[in-house]
Amino acid sequence: MKYKKRFILYFVLLAMVLFIMHMIRTRLLSPDFQHRDVSEIAQEDTLRIVTDYTPLSYHISGDTILGFDYELAKLIAKRSGLQVKVYPEVSLSKSVEGLERNRYDIIGRPIPVTTDSKEYFLFTDPILLNKQVLVQRKAEYNNGKKPIRNQLDLAQKHLYIISDAPTRLRIMNLAHEIGDTIYVNEENTYGDEQLIIMVAKGEIEFAVCDETIAQEMSKHYPEIDFNTDISFTQFQSWALRHTSPLLLDSLNTWLNDIKKSPEFQKLKTKYYGKKRK
Template identity: 50%
Template sequence: MKSKKTLIVYVALLLMTVYLMVVLFTRSKESQTVLSRDFSDIENSGELNIVTDYNSVGYHVSGDTIAGFQYELIKALERDWKLKVNVFLENSLEENLSGLQQGKYDVVARNIPVNTQLREQFNFTESINLNKQVLVQRKLAFNDSVAPIRQHLDLAKKTIHVHKDSPVILRLQNLSHEIGDTIFIVENARYETEQLVMMVAGGDIDFTVCDEVVAKQLSEQLPEIDVETDISFTQMESWAVRKDSPVLLDSLNGWLARFLKSREFQKTYKRYY
């Protein structure tokens, strides 16, 4: 009799466990489900959610004024599309793309080095800009008479500090394979790329990697740094949207085709590049 009661208790506990597992699995799947949101949904809502990163070229605050290449493109898009654009700032590209996949953002508007791996996961607009990555190091006069590195082979066994989840990590890993030796990569979650450049200038670290345009601007303020060694080939840079937003992609490409030929864009480009 006692064993029968014990069996009933075990069965009840087992059924309860199975029920809880089903409930948790269902809720987990629901939380991962992203509602499709294409251009018609954006038009109906009257709002477009765009994320960009904060830096001296793309988006920054100067006194009471917001400025930047990406900022001016976003404002032009808001004007032309007559939509309210909600701008979110997040420097981590991984967080940008994760938020895009989850439906938090409709567009990632920043300099994204487009590669095959990213194209498998996201759609990208036509090229907005061309850019490349450069090695940031100290000039001979500020580096105990040690000359700047010019050959990739000389990066063997060197330590390069980059911002956590930086898109340049993949390039450095590939470069390590190309030279057949180890390049040590240190991901820094605390400091952004521009701060790492300043740390190179101050002698706190020896190397980091930065977009060429940003690097050249910073070199005007930091005479200690050398930015003449390329790390990557010239790459097309585009905005990203989800795979399930084909009409949004087509609309953005149509707008860019017109806007990139305008005098307004030419003035904006010259102002920042």
């Protein structure tokens, strides 16, 4: 009886192991987890890029789609000869999930290149320079209260960022640098532009976002001040899976060619030409 029970136990364990192995194999062979690099993309003749839904990356004006990253994707289509499909997505985490599951081949939105982010992505050669800034109201729109200029004054303050933004890590490091707590409130529904509008209207006191977005929004909301830096100037690039090294090589070739062209200079001036006031 003792050996019979032991045999049944071994049989059950073996069945469980075989079942788990079958599930893993099925998962790995599913379309979401199949290897996808240059040859697979060329076979499909379609490059799928997910970008941010913001005034700078991708937005709709009348019956026209505009945006730096959208228009850059179209230049890549010209250089590569591939069909390029661009998908707007506010959530960075959903963009990352889509990249991991092969729904997208490239995250075409500004992502700071840091030691931490390199653990998760392959990055193209730098496309832009950017930095994170503190968005707050100017004194004349805030009962005479002067904007914060010293990062030490951020102690015990509540800063709003979009959910899953790389900005969280920078703020955590900043809190460590000043030796005090900085509270981070993540917004799960809205994007950077909505947070800036909330600051302009006095609904929240502080937000942190890319300087380029704040600069663009300041054209429509003169109430905001974005002259206090939260980070140093950083390279920003597009991101790929670690399993797409050949695509990275091809993409860098296309981008380096594009960056030398008059088309790119016009595009850069169109969206980033004006200096910060």
